Amino acid sequence: xxLGLYNYWIVIILMMIGFYIVIAHGNLIKKIVGLTIFQxxxxxxxxxxxxxxxxxxPILAEGINQYSNPLPHVLILTAIVVGIATTALALALAVRxxxxxxxxxxxxxQEKDNLDx
Amino acid sequence: MLTHLPVLQVIVPLMAAPLCLLLNRPxxxxxxxxxxxxxxxxxxxxxxxxxxxxGTIIYDLGGWDAPWGIEYRIDLLNAYLLVIISAISTxxxxxxxxxxxxxxPASRHTLFxxxxxxxxxxxxxIVATGDAFNVFVFLEISSLSAYALIALGKDRxxxxxxxxYLIMGTIGATFILxxxxxxxxxxxxxxxxDLSKLLPDxxxxxxxxxxxxxxxxxxxxxxxxxxxxxxxxxxxAYAPSIVTAFLAATATKVAxxxxxxxxxxxxxxxxxxxHVPLQILFLVLGLAGIFVASTTAxxxxxxxxxxxxxxxxxxxxxxxxxxxxxxxxxxxxLLHLFNHALMKSALFLALGAVMYRIGSTQLSQFQxxxxxxxxxxxxxxxxxxxxxxVPLTVGFVSKWYLVVAMxxxxxWPVAVLILLGSLLAVVYVWRIVEVAYFKPxxxxxxxxxxxxxxxxxxxxxxxxANIYFGIDTRFSVEVAHAASxxxxxxLSGVNR
Numbered sequence: 001x002x003l004g005l006y007n008y009w010i011v012i013i014l015m016m017i018g019f020y021i022v023i024a025h026g027n028l029i030k031k032i033v034g035l036t037i038f039q040x041x042x043x044x045x046x047x048x049x050x051x052x053x054x055x056x057x058p059i060l061a062e063g064i065n066q067y068s069n070p071l072p073h074v075l076i077l078t079a080i081v082v083g084i085a086t087t088a089l090a091l092a093l094a095v096r097x098x099x100x101x102x103x104x105x106x107x108x109x110q111e112k113d114n115l116d117x
Numbered sequence: 118m119l120t121h122l123p124v125l126q127v128i129v130p131l132m133a134a135p136l137c138l139l140l141n142r143p144x145x146x147x148x149x150x151x152x153x154x155x156x157x158x159x160x161x162x163x164x165x166x167x168x169x170x171x172g173t174i175i176y177d178l179g180g181w182d183a184p185w186g187i188e189y190r191i192d193l194l195n196a197y198l199l200v201i202i203s204a205i206s207t208x209x210x211x212x213x214x215x216x217x218x219x220x221x222p223a224s225r226h227t228l229f230x231x232x233x234x235x236x237x238x239x240x241x242x243i244v245a246t247g248d249a250f251n252v253f254v255f256l257e258i259s260s261l262s263a264y265a266l267i268a269l270g271k272d273r274x275x276x277x278x279x280x281x282y283l284i285m286g287t288i289g290a291t292f293i294l295x296x297x298x299x300x301x302x303x304x305x306x307x308x309x310x311d312l313s314k315l316l317p318d319x320x321x322x323x324x325x326x327x328x329x330x331x332x333x334x335x336x337x338x339x340x341x342x343x344x345x346x347x348x349x350x351x352x353x354a355y356a357p358s359i360v361t362a363f364l365a366a367t368a369t370k371v372a373x374x375x376x377x378x379x380x381x382x383x384x385x386x387x388x389x390x391x392h393v394p395l396q397i398l399f400l401v402l403g404l405a406g407i408f409v410a411s412t413t414a415x416x417x418x419x420x421x422x423x424x425x426x427x428x429x430x431x432x433x434x435x436x437x438x439x440x441x442x443x444x445x446x447x448x449x450x451l452l453h454l455f456n457h458a459l460m461k462s463a464l465f466l467a468l469g470a471v472m473y474r475i476g477s478t479q480l481s482q483f484q485x486x487x488x489x490x491x492x493x494x495x496x497x498x499x500x501x502x503x504x505x506x507v508p509l510t511v512g513f514v515s516k517w518y519l520v521v522a523m524x525x526x527x528x529w530p531v532a533v534l535i536l537l538g539s540l541l542a543v544v545y546v547w548r549i550v551e552v553a554y555f556k557p558x559x560x561x562x563x564x565x566x567x568x569x570x571x572x573x574x575x576x577x578x579x580x581x582a583n584i585y586f587g588i589d590t591r592f593s594v595e596v597a598h599a600a601s602x603x604x605x606x607x608l609s610g611v612n613r
Contacts, residue, residue, distance in 0.1 A: 022284060035287055042294055049302045072301070075250055079294060082257045086287050089261055093268060093280045100273035109277050116274065 007048035014041035026106035123176040123189040130238035143226040161199035184308035190247030215571035235262035267356040278351035292335030299328035340372030343406030353425035358469030366462035399440035406433030411541035445522035447601035456511035463579035464500040470568035485558025501546035
């Protein structure tokens, strides 16, 4: 039970680590790292569920009649692209924030915003 | 040609976005974007007409039959949403060229329109598609470009607001992705109609409950439902005026659509409302949203932020209507969706005009504007009255239907609370009226003139729509009612 679902335990652990970092850390880069870990856990989740016991890669060849489900792999390729775009945009924003505020700490940014008001 | 309308609806703006790069002359790109948006509006109008006469349209992408291929499915609800989004986008774009000249450096104008078209295409895609995973992809297309649009704001706080929105939005979208994954794991399909048929067999499993929870929380993050609304006020307040007018009127509406689609069509009604205590949860959160956000709105000093909080409160009304889970309640939600889009686009566009003339939307700067910009301020007053729900405006129509739905259901206290919530709207609208009409003009704004026609025309088109649909409710009520009747029959109620 526990060992058999080993992939899913990893997924949950990674997901929680990522989520925790996003919430708990004030540094924008760390937040982005957390977000990426969080998203990656979902990629592993999709890939794990595609696995069919005893299955191989889905190739049309002699002797292969049990193969893993390729659809989740394809789906997650799309999600990986989305993830990269998100990370790139987040990093670009972090650069612009650093230029504008001179800091990438949430606390400092909030303080400067409060002064502006 | 006509049979390809469902896909053209999404493809046209999507393809038009990179074409903007080739044009690369601000005025030309603006005209091009306007034409594309107008075209999308015509397509959505044709689709709505087609749905009204001959029922649900099903379009298989690339000729691959569902559930293997991706299908686009346009029923009354989808067509209604498509019309709202494309109509608001087109009207708002009229003012875009004038507005962004003041707010965005000229070198970024082309990029602005590209992002705008991508956001637009993403929203249309979410609504048009009948495939759960496709929803996620379009959601990310529209969200990523929306983050970038918000970051184009003049103030540096726009960057910070955009970053916060990005974090919250990505968590929301990833939640939806997890939910869809779990649903796929249980059913082996991503097609919405197929899911709705296969889910009931497995609905008593923990996996399906988890999937439902992830999807709902993800959508609620996107829709800024109280208490997941924290990203919204700053994002709306510091984005360029055009972006605020467009997003405030459409983005959250698309999320409401997703909420309805997932709870009513994909998961069925008995699952969403009896196995899961969604009703009491949404009723309480919706009401809390109305009161907390309206009260916060009263204390804002930035008018854009004030109306952003009011948006959260209005979402509360939609959620309350949704939580009744009766035809009347859902009709009220769908009506309010349309009406709120009209109000908020008019209001934020009028604020864009103020921004154009004064360069600020601080309430203190509004002193005496009632005399200097009479038409713009009159538009804000009418929009405000509509927010309150004064008769002869659209706001009254949807509040009326909402209150009637509550009473029909025997929820008297809720009906009273809704009316009390409207009184809070009176307070925050009055604050603006008081400053604009009863205070002398500031020395610095003495020479301010009325906003240019590029603003006045779209603003007043929207304001007149606010009054017109408040008097002649045939279109909005009929479509909203028919759409909610449809929803209660479920997705499989239509014949292919």
